[in-house]
Amino acid sequence: MSAIPQNLPLRNDLIGEEPYGAPQLDVPVCLNVNENPYQPDPAVCEAIARRVRDIAPTLNRYPDREHIELRQAFSDYLARESNTRLDVDELWGANGSNEIMLQLFQAFGGPGRTALGADPTYSMYPEYARDTFTGWQLAHRKADFTLDIEALIEQIHAVGPSMVLLTSPNNPTGTPLPMDEIERVLEVCETAEVAGANAGVHPIVVIDEAYVEFRKSGTESAVSLIKAHPNLAVSRTMSKAFAFAGARVGYLAASKGIIDCVRIVRMPYHLSAVTQAAALAAFEHTDEQLSRVEHLRETREATAAWLETQTYKGEPLDVAESGSNFLLFGGHFDKRDEIFDELLKRGVLIRVVGPAGWLRVCMGTDEEMARFREALTQVLRIVEAA
């Protein structure tokens, strides 16, 4: 608990709130925040150092607030990764997709507006809503964590949200979101009303693709729908598959109209020259940065298969289908906090998140996953016997 002095005029709705964030602990095996566990290779580090050194003499000046060169690099990356060529004015960067999402809430949320998600989902969304005075509502998912599309559509009509926010694949469940479901929601939102807005105003659909590079090969990204759907905003990040979480770079792919709305609320010069230089250097080495993605996918499949062979209190563990770099597993852990604590005692940090009975583990290096398997095997026996 942070001790905030009671004589400070903190907003009434923030009194008693805690800062968001998973524990940052110094333990040997960190599998709790869905990072890429592999470090950038030396050529990438060298390119970053060179680019930052080159711009250092210009740091007395503000950076390019439109970050045009970086937006061009996003375009080149998506042309390759998602087979879709977007214009520079259909792209936008920020300090992590956290900031992209906050900017979307600032532009399209606000007092009297509601954003609609699907439960369970990423636990930051209600925080963006709170911070922008936006209402936050959740449609339910089916027992296997897939969307209940009919219930979602009913709720869109009942609530009149300004934003429908879906995560593809979902966090914390890993559930893939099929393209035909995204298209169905887009079509509904093209004519649905937004409560409190003028006639003729319709919701935008935000697809959070933070983990999308881990999707099954051969499946598409929602980026490919942007040209046909001006009400679609796709949020992406360099933090996960691209192995660049520490640099804080996220980006938005959307129609020029949506990007122009976001540009109204952005801070001037929000993306530092150092960040832009580092991101451009990383994009020079896209092959190296993505080189472990296939291996991490294989690690996910192998870990899911292994988890399914494990038992707790005589029942096999459930593992949610994942298109991401993490797995939600358990399903019937009646003491998930104890399992988490016992793993931590053995130097393995995972995450207590999602519906009761489940735990989430992110894919690490081969050595880290071996330690996770060894620790979990011991811990399940200890906790079930306690």
Ligand SMILES: Cc1ncc(COP(=O)(O)O)c(C=O)c1O
């Ligand atoms: C679904 C989802 N969206 C967005 C983010 C934010 O990522 P970043 O701000 O590092 O781009 C995360 C981070 O864990 C996430 O899980």
